[in-house]
Amino acid sequence: MVRINRREFLQLAGTGALGVGTGFLLGEAIKHPMELLVPYPVPPEEYSPGVDTWYSTLCAGCDARCGIRVRVREGRVKKIEGNPLHPVNQGGLCARGQSGVQELYHPERISQPLAHNLDSNSNYSPISWENAFNQITQQLKSLVEKQQGDRVWMMTTGTQGHLYGLQKRFMDTLRSPHLMQYTHDNHTNLYAANRHCFNTEQLPYYDIAHSPLLLSFGADYLSTWLSPMQYTRAFGVMRQGAFSVTEQEALSATEINAHSVATPKTHSRGKTIQIEPRLSLSGANADHWLATSPGSEAVLALALCGELLRKGFYTGDNRKSWEQQLQPYSLQRASRDSGLDVATLKQLAEDFGSGPGLAIAGGGALQGSNGFVTAVAINLLNFFGGNLNRPGGILQNPSPVFGAEAAPKQANYKQLQSLIKSADRGEIELLILYDTDPLQNSPTASGLESALAKIPTVVSLSTHMNRSSIKANLILPLHSYLEDWDDSAPEPGVGFRTGALAQPVIQPLYDTRSGGDILLTLAKGLGGNIRQALPWDSYEIYLKNQWRELYRQRNPDSLSLDEDFQQFWQSVLQVGVWGEKAIPDGVKQRPDSETISTETASTRQAELIHRNLTLSPSLLDSAGISSQTVEPQFNGSEASYPFVLYPYLSPVFGDGRWSHLPWLQELPDPLTKVVYDAWVELNPDTARQLSLQEGELVEISSAVGKLTLPLLLYPALRPDTVAIPLGLPYKGLTDTGHPDTNPFALITDSVDQHTGELALAATRVQLRGTGRRVSLVRTDGHPHTLGRQILQPPERNNNLIPTHEVRK
Numbered sequence: 073m074v075r076i077n078r079r080e081f082l083q084l085a086g087t088g089a090l091g092v093g094t095g096f097l098l099g100e101a102i103k104h105p106m107e108l109l110v111p112y113p114v115p116p117e118e119y120s121p122g123v124d125t126w127y128s129t130l131c132a133g134c135d136a137r138c139g140i141r142v143r144v145r146e147g148r149v150k151k152i153e154g155n156p157l158h159p160v161n162q163g164g165l166c167a168r169g170q171s172g173v174q175e176l177y178h179p180e181r182i183s184q185p186l187a188h189n190l191d192s193n194s195n196y197s198p199i200s201w202e203n204a205f206n207q208i209t210q211q212l213k214s215l216v217e218k219q220q221g222d223r224v225w226m227m228t229t230g231t232q233g234h235l236y237g238l239q240k241r242f243m244d245t246l247r248s249p250h251l252m253q254y255t256h257d258n259h260t261n262l263y264a265a266n267r268h269c270f271n272t273e274q275l276p277y278y279d280i281a282h283s284p285l286l287l288s289f290g291a292d293y294l295s296t297w298l299s300p301m302q303y304t305r306a307f308g309v310m311r312q313g314a315f316s317v318t319e320q321e322a323l324s325a326t327e328i329n330a331h332s333v334a335t336p337k338t339h340s341r342g343k344t345i346q347i348e349p350r351l352s353l354s355g356a357n358a359d360h361w362l363a364t365s366p367g368s369e370a371v372l373a374l375a376l377c378g379e380l381l382r383k384g385f386y387t388g389d390n391r392k393s394w395e396q397q398l399q400p401y402s403l404q405r406a407s408r409d410s411g412l413d414v415a416t417l418k419q420l421a422e423d424f425g426s427g428p429g430l431a432i433a434g435g436g437a438l439q440g441s442n443g444f445v446t447a448v449a450i451n452l453l454n455f456f457g458g459n460l461n462r463p464g465g466i467l468q469n470p471s472p473v474f475g476a477e478a479a480p481k482q483a484n485y486k487q488l489q490s491l492i493k494s495a496d497r498g499e500i501e502l503l504i505l506y507d508t509d510p511l512q513n514s515p516t517a518s519g520l521e522s523a524l525a526k527i528p529t530v531v532s533l534s535t536h537m538n539r540s541s542i543k544a545n546l547i548l549p550l551h552s553y554l555e556d557w558d559d560s561a562p563e564p565g566v567g568f569r570t571g572a573l574a575q576p577v578i579q580p581l582y583d584t585r586s587g588g589d590i591l592l593t594l595a596k597g598l599g600g601n602i603r604q605a606l607p608w609d610s611y612e613i614y615l616k617n618q619w620r621e622l623y624r625q626r627n628p629d630s631l632s633l634d635e636d637f638q639q640f641w642q643s644v645l646q647v648g649v650w651g652e653k654a655i656p657d658g659v660k661q662r663p664d665s666e667t668i669s670t671e672t673a674s675t676r677q678a679e680l681i682h683r684n685l686t687l688s689p690s691l692l693d694s695a696g697i698s699s700q701t702v703e704p705q706f707n708g709s710e711a712s713y714p715f716v717l718y719p720y721l722s723p724v725f726g727d728g729r730w731s732h733l734p735w736l737q738e739l740p741d742p743l744t745k746v747v748y749d750a751w752v753e754l755n756p757d758t759a760r761q762l763s764l765q766e767g768e769l770v771e772i773s774s775a776v777g778k779l780t781l782p783l784l785l786y787p788a789l790r791p792d793t794v795a796i797p798l799g800l801p802y803k804g805l806t807d808t809g810h811p812d813t814n815p816f817a818l819i820t821d822s823v824d825q826h827t828g829e830l831a832l833a834a835t836r837v838q839l840r841g842t843g844r845r846v847s848l849v850r851t852d853g854h855p856h857t858l859g860r861q862i863l864q865p866p867e868r869n870n871n872l873i874p875t876h877e878v879r880k
């Protein structure tokens with residue numbers, strides 16, 4: 073590189089040398105060693121000096137898989153934008169999506185295969201790909217020969233699209249049923265409740281955009297719930313009042329319930345009410361926030377159902393049976409459990425019935441011991457509100473465009489426990505951790521760490537070191553998502569069939585591989601039937617083959633299939649997404665002509681209304697809902713552990729998969745404004761009673777573990793609850809001087825009794841001040857009025873707290 077100091081620059085500028093730039097640069101270059109000049113005689117295919125190239129691909133920051141467009145210049149990724157044609161995000165992109173550039177260029181990416189040096193706890197030796205494949209293939213071969221393929225397990229997380237099909241085929245050929253997708257945020261209860269109520273394997277399309285009243289039970293749809301960009305956009309449409317009266321009237325004949333719900337003829341702006349123990353980002357943007365006791369949502373929803381019946385919002389023939397079923401769930405009981413007064417509950421039922429409102433559930437509401445029951449109760453509330461199969465309500469999504477094999481199959485926590493037990497019994501020989509970090513995302517009390525130590529070979533496929541990969545024998549580095557092929561069929565869907573492609577936007581920076589290619593290489597090494605079942609030479613070829621089949625099925629009359637498909641493939645690569653239409657109804661922005669369409673909007677409507685959904689009063693019994701099971705159970709006695717722990721997903725980091733990215737680490741939490749650190753939240757009144765102060769290091773103990781975190785006073789939190797964000801960059805991974813700060817150290821190993829889902833919000837804790845203090849880094853200055861009482865809360869006679877009051 074040519075170097076020039078400031079003095080030389082001024083001298084040269086003064087004598088006009090800069091005006092003959094070439095001569096100056098040549099002269100300088102002669103003075104410096106030639107080896108510093110890097111020639112580029114054979115540039116990569118996509119290299120065009122000075123020209124921006126935009127590639128359509130998919131974000132990997134969370135399971136929503138939003139469409140993105142990536143700006144590449146001179147072989148370097150410069151910027152990521154949302155793809156306006158992708159129906160999930162329609163051009164929107166969250167902070168995590170923006171930070172994806174740093175995932176690609178992160179200095180701590182694993183750049184070559186590594187073998188764990190068993191003599192030491194922290195040393196790895198580089199190993200060639202060939203050696204790594206040989207080691208794994210030998211072991212697999214020997215297991216297959218002994219007919220012990222079922223001693224191979226594979227754990228993944230959030231796999232969508234055709235990758236899941238490839239993983240499944242790989243495990244099937246080994247004759248192993250042990251392919252599991254585990255994460256603590258896998259919505260098992262929501263899936264199970266929808267399966268139970270609507271007999272569907274897909275999550276429905278929650279039509280927030282057209283809802284006049286949204287009642288959210290703990291679902292932080294603006295930052296972490298299911299598909300945050302999809303719902304953020306829908307929220308914007310709802311708030312702008314883009315409600316289509318014509319559409320509502322046109323479809324009113326398709327209403328499935330014999331309801332007398334008044335159909336609104338006008339709609340200006342949707343209203344939102346958030347029900348949760350701790351104010352979330354969605355709560356902060358709602359009209360009202362209702363601070364309820366953790367775990368009381370099921371009783372609350374059932375009591376609202378009863379009130380809707382009493383008020384005559386439901387007029388079905390089986391009204392009497394429903395009344396009988398719902399009789400145990402009175403408003404008085406709901407008031408006692410939730411802490412809301414009866415007048416508020418009556419008002420809520422009235423508003424919801426006449427709205428009509430749309431109820432959604434997520435976060436802590438579905439993560440208690442009664443999460444499944446709560447999800448069923450909230451489906452029922454939508455039924456009594458007349459919300460099934462109507463705009464502004466719950467619309468069933470059509471089956472996935474790639475077929476059932478490509479739909480995500482989430483494992484619940486009980487399945488993780490079965491892995492742990494099998495490892496403890498010595499029944500697992502080889503565990504493949506496919507781009508997942510279960511040690512970060514499961515309770516320390518689960519015993520997973522010691523179980524992993526009993527498995528002879530753990531292979532981690534990962535882009536960077538994580539808690540689980542440092543325990544692995546072999547670490548195989550994956551391409552970044554911007555260097556790799558992939559596809560997805562959005563889940564939850566967008567109301568019509570759609571599929572999207574991810575493509576490499578640059579050549580791989582390091583000696584890394586695509587996960588799909590790793591499986592195919594192993595199959596090639598194993599040979600025989602396994603190779604026959606997985607005959608593709610690369611993951612790209614496999615994907616293309618699957619899309620070709622998709623195209624063939626939809627265009628059986630194509631006369632020149634190869635040629636037509638090639639055109640289709642190029643178009644999808646260009647646009648990034650394919651479907652019957654690219655933008656849902658009611659959204660102002662429309663797709664441009666680039667979008668490929670093989671189905672019509674009427675197909676979509678036919679899909680959405682194809683079933684007359686109705687729910688029977690026997691549903692409560694068949695779901696195991698009784699007066700006892702609706703009540704939440706907590707681990708730890710109230711006397712010893714007086715507070716309920718409320719873990720919530722960080723709006724910045726989500727499930728924490730990209731918590732190592734500096735842009736995210738420097739982004740203040742949108743509600744607390746804290747940067748860099750982990751913290752524990754407590755209501756200021758509770759802190760006063762315990763003589764704790766902001767910034768004090770507080771020891772939090774549960775029946776299974778303890779943590780020490782700095783205290784943050786958070787007024788929008790119930791006084792009986794302690795909240796801790798999940799997904800933060802916890803210390804204790806590589807920085808061994810620091811104690812661990814992962815809240816999973818506190819969480820007890822209990823599950824939802826109906827589904828086996830981890831009961832994340834079912835732990836009681838106690839607090840103890842240590843007397844030591846730290847300064848939390850916050851960007852909001854002082855949050856209070858320094859005792860001057862400039863802003864006074866107004867008098868109010870119920871629990872409907874306008875959100876602007878809470879935020880003070």
Ligand code: SF4
Nearest residue numbers: 131133134138166169
């Ligand atoms: S919502 Fe998820 S998929 Fe979409 S941009 Fe954000 S991180 Fe990426």
